[in-house]
Amino acid sequence: MANNPPHRVQLAGSGRSFAVEPGETVLAAARRAGLALPYSCLSGNCGSCKGRLVEGVVEYPFNPPEALSAAEREAGEALLCQAVPASDLTVAIREVEAVAGIPIRQLAVKLVAKRLLCADVVELELRPGRGEALRWLPGQYLDILLPEGKRRAFSIANRPGDGDVLHLHVRRVSGGGFTQYVFDELAVGKVLRIEAPLGTFVPREGGDRPILLVAGGTGFAPIKALVEHWLVQGSTRPMHLYWGVRHVADLYLDALCRRWVEEHPLIRYTPVLSEADPLERHHYRSGPVHEAVLKDFPGLERFDVYMSGPPPMIEAGRRSFVAAGLPADRLYYDSFDYAPDVLAALIRARRAADAKEEDS
Ligand SMILES: Cc1cc2nc3c(=O)[nH]c(=O)nc-3n(C[C@H](O)[C@H](O)[C@H](O)COP(=O)(O)OP(=O)(O)OC[C@H]3O[C@@H](n4cnc5c(N)ncnc54)[C@H](O)[C@@H]3O)c2cc1C
Numbered sequence: 431m432a433n434n435p436p437h438r439v440q441l442a443g444s445g446r447s448f449a450v451e452p453g454e455t456v457l458a459a460a461r462r463a464g465l466a467l468p469y470s471c472l473s474g475n476c477g478s479c480k481g482r483l484v485e486g487v488v489e490y491p492f493n494p495p496e497a498l499s500a501a502e503r504e505a506g507e508a509l510l511c512q513a514v515p516a517s518d519l520t521v522a523i524r525e526v527e528a529v530a531g532i533p534i535r536q537l538a539v540k541l542v543a544k545r546l547l548c549a550d551v552v553e554l555e556l557r558p559g560r561g562e563a564l565r566w567l568p569g570q571y572l573d574i575l576l577p578e579g580k581r582r583a584f585s586i587a588n589r590p591g592d593g594d595v596l597h598l599h600v601r602r603v604s605g606g607g608f609t610q611y612v613f614d615e616l617a618v619g620k621v622l623r624i625e626a627p628l629g630t631f632v633p634r635e636g637g638d639r640p641i642l643l644v645a646g647g648t649g650f651a652p653i654k655a656l657v658e659h660w661l662v663q664g665s666t667r668p669m670h671l672y673w674g675v676r677h678v679a680d681l682y683l684d685a686l687c688r689r690w691v692e693e694h695p696l697i698r699y700t701p702v703l704s705e706a707d708p709l710e711r712h713h714y715r716s717g718p719v720h721e722a723v724l725k726d727f728p729g730l731e732r733f734d735v736y737m738s739g740p741p742p743m744i745e746a747g748r749r750s751f752v753a754a755g756l757p758a759d760r761l762y763y764d765s766f767d768y769a770p771d772v773l774a775a776l777i778r779a780r781r782a783a784d785a786k787e788e789d790s
Contacts, residue, residue, distance in 0.1 A: 431550055434452040435452075436449040436450055436451050436452065437449070437450050437486075437515035437516075437517060437518050438450070438498065438518045438519075439456055439459065439460070439486075439515060439517065439518070439519045439520075439521060440518075440519070440520045440521070440649060441465070441520075441521060441522075441523065441525065442484050442520055442521060443522065443523075443524065443525065444525060446465060446525075448460055448462075448463035448465060449463075450514075450515050451497075452509045453491070453514060454514065455492070455510065455511060455512060455513060455514055456481075456488070456508075456509075456510040456514070456515060456521065457469055457479050457510040457511040457513075457521070460510070461534075464530065465525065465530065465707060466525055466526045466527065466528075466529045466630060467479060467481070467510060467523055467525060467526070467630075468523070468524065468526055468617050468630040469510075469511055469629070469630060470629060470630075470631065470763065470764045470765050470767075471511075471741075471765050471767035471768050471770075471773075472511050473511070473512075473767055473768075473769075473773040473774070474490070474492070474493040474494060474495050474496050474497060474509050474511060474512040475493075475496050475497055475741060475765065475773060476497055476741065476744060476763070476765030476767060477497030477498070477509065477748065477765075478630070478763065478764075478765065479510040479511045479523075480497065480498070480502075480507055480508070480509055480510075480523070481507070481508055481510050481521045481522060481523030482505075482506050482507055482508070482521065482523070482632075483505075483506045483507070483508050483520075483521060483595065484520040484521065484522050484524040485517060485518075485519060485520040486515060486516075486517045486518055486519030486521075487515075487516040487517045487519075488508050488513035488514060488515055488516060489513070489514050489515075489516050490509075490512050490513060490514070490756065491514055491772070492512050492514075492774070493512050493773065493774055493777055494512075494553060494777065495508070495509040495512055495513070496777075497509055508521070510523065514657065524759060525585050526630040526632065527627075527633075528567060528632050528633075528635075529567060529570070529627075529630055529632060531567070532565050532566065532567065532627060534625060534626065534628065535564070535625070535626065536622075536623060536624070536625045537558055537559070537564065537623070537624060537626070538558070538559055538562070538621050538622070538623055539556035539558050539559075539621070539622055539623075539624055540556065540557050540559070540619065540620070540621050540622075541554055541555070541556060541616065541617070541618050541619065541620045541621075541622065542555050542556070542595065542618065543555035543618060544555045544616065544617075544618055547599065547665075547682035547683065548679055548680055548681075548682040549679065550601055550602045550680075550695040550761075551599055551600065551601050551602075551647075551648055551680075551682050552599075552600050552602075552612060553587070553597060553598065553599055553600075553615060553718050554597070554598045554600060554612070554616075554623070555595050555597055555646060555775075556594050556595060556596045556598065556622065557563040557596075558594060558596075561604050562596075563594050564596065564626055564627065565590065565627070566586060566590050566626060566627030566777070567590065567627065567632040567633070568586075568589045568590065568632065568633060568652075568656050568658070568659035569585070569629070569631040569632045569633065569652040569653075569655055569656050569659075569736075569764070569766065570585070570626070570627040570628060570629045570630075570631065570632060570652075571583050571584060571585040571586060571587055571626075571627070571628050571629045571631075571652065572584060572586060572596065572598075572624045572625065572626035572627065572628060573624060573625045573626070573628060574606060574608065574622055574624055575622075575623040575625060580769065580771055581625070581769060582608045582609075582769055583628070583769065584598040584599075584600060584651075585598070585599075585629075585631075585648075585649075585651040585652035585738065585744055585764065586598065586626070586627070586651070586652070586653070586655060587599050587650075587651035587652070587654050587655055588654075588658065589655045589656075589658045589659040589662065590653055590659075591597045591662070592658070596626075597651075598651065599648045599650065599651040599682070600612050600613075600648070601647060601648045603768075607624065615753075616651075620659075620782050621741040627695065628762060630762075631652055631736070631738060631762055631763065631764040632781070633656055633659060633660065634734065635764065637734070638666070638667055639667065639732060639733060639734050639760075640667060640668040640669070640670070640732065640733055640734075641660075641667050641668070641669045641670070641733065641734050641735075641736065642669075642670050642672070642723060642727070642730070642733050642734070642735045642736070643656065643657065643669060643670070643671040643672070643735075643736050644671075644674070644719060644720065644723055644735065644736070644737040644738075644739075644743075644747060645671070645672070645673045645674065645737075645738060645739055646674045646675075646719060646738070646739020646740050646743040646744075646766075647674070647675055647680065647739055647740060647766075648739075648766070649737075649738035649739025649740070649743070649764070649766060650673055650682075650683065651738075652738050652764055653671065653673075653736065653738060654686070655671065655756075656736060657690065657697070658673065661690070661694060662703055662710075663787070665696075666696065667696070668696045668698075669695075669696060669697050669698070670697075670698040670699075670700070670726075671687060671690075671697065671698070671699045671700070672700050672701075672702055672719050672722055672723050673687065673699070673700075673701050673702065673719070674701075674702045674703075674704055674718065674719025674720075674722075674739070674743065675697060675701070675703060675704070676703065676704050676705040677703055677705060677706070677707070677710060678701075678703060678710055678713075678714060681701050684701065687699045688699075692774040701714055701715070701724060701728070702714070702715045702716065702717065702718075702719045703715070704716070704717065704718055704719070718743070718746060719739075719743060719747075720743065720746050720747040720751070721750075723747075724750060724751075724754055725748060727754075728754060729755045730751055730754045730755050730756035731755040731756070733755075733756060733760070734760045734762070735747075735751055735756055735760065735761045735762070736763070737751075737761070737762070737763040737764075738763060738764040738765075739765075739766055740766050741765050741766065741767050744763050744765040744766075746763075747763070748761065748763065
């Protein structure tokens with residue numbers, strides 16, 4: 431394998447091209463070449479990095495391309511975070527110019543504050559060392575670097591320019607190694623290593639279309655950074671935020687959202703409770719958050735939509751919003767998948783279980 435020559439990939443839109451080493455994914459090679467293609471989960475699960483193969487063939491030696499339907503694969507779509515070229519390629523995919531010039535760095539940050547926002551969400555305030563200030567765009571995320579090459583992704587919940595600190599909203603995952611450590615042990619003063627800024631869930635400026643923001647749980651974190659960015663910019667685009675959580679107690683920055691509405695006539699806010707009890711149902715919208723959006727706006731042709739949160743919410747939103755007329759290239763999302771090493775283990779376990787079932 432190591433003796434094979436690299437393949438070349440050309441981007442159909444800009445004509446830019448880059449080499450992909452044997453066994454390397456198209457996305458990894460593009461990032462190495464300093465090109466900014468969209469991505470989020472890096473595990474083949476969320477579909478952010480979907481592109482169309484204009485020419486050439488790819489293979490999937492790592493995770494299977496879970497986010498591609500059989501019809502999409504048949505139509506020549508590929509998931510570039512997992513696709514390894516089997517020939518030279520020409521690929522059609524939108525580039526995210528805004529993030530291209532921002533260096534991705536590894537640096538040490540100190541935990542300077544830790545605040546419980548609700549029963550299972552904690553806010554971490556991280557400060558880079560002196561002279562180490564980070565450049566990022568609102569909506570981007572960082573990876574916390576752990577032993578054995580593991581990493582865990584968290585969105586930056588504040589906008590750049592809001593002091594030198596980085597805010598994270600971390601939800602405790604049951605059985606989750608890192609998030610349980612954050613809740614139970616991580617103390618102020620501890621130094622963590624991060625890689626940042628990452629991701630392409632950033633504001634697409636230009637245009638005056640109204641914006642729908644759809645957050646699920648701690649998916650509120652990057653949405654908060656985007657809203658604060660547009661408010662500071664004095665954007666004149668109407669924004670409607672939908673925040674889906676299970677119960678009212680999970681709306682961990684509800685007061686902030688209500689303040690935005692009071693202070694800015696262009697912002698609307700609709701909390702939606704997916705597991706509302708009868709009393710909650712009396713005061714709040716209930717059900718899946720994407721259904722609330724579609725009930726209010728059955729046709730989405732005139733919107734830009736920004737969505738972040740758990741994978742099932744993203745999947746449901748992706749399919750139903752496009753079916754409701756939203757052009758796919760005006761839907762921007764970050765899917766809060768587990769880390770690639772964990773997803774790979776879960777996929778292996780599922781395949782083993784399937785094989786066992788077939789055998790019996
Ligand atoms: C772009 C992006 C941005 C994100 N932003 C945020 C954010 O702002 N806030 C936030 O709260 N979350 C965010 N997430 C999600 C966050 O990264 C995960 O919740 C986090 O990685 C969980 O880490 P953990 O170590 O606690 O859990 P993990 O140890 O990764 O475990 C996750 C789950 O898998 C199970 N598991 C682990 N290993 C195995 C195995 N080998 N076999 C079977 N089961 C296993 C665990 O029991 C647990 O239930 C984001 C994710 C992405 C991709």
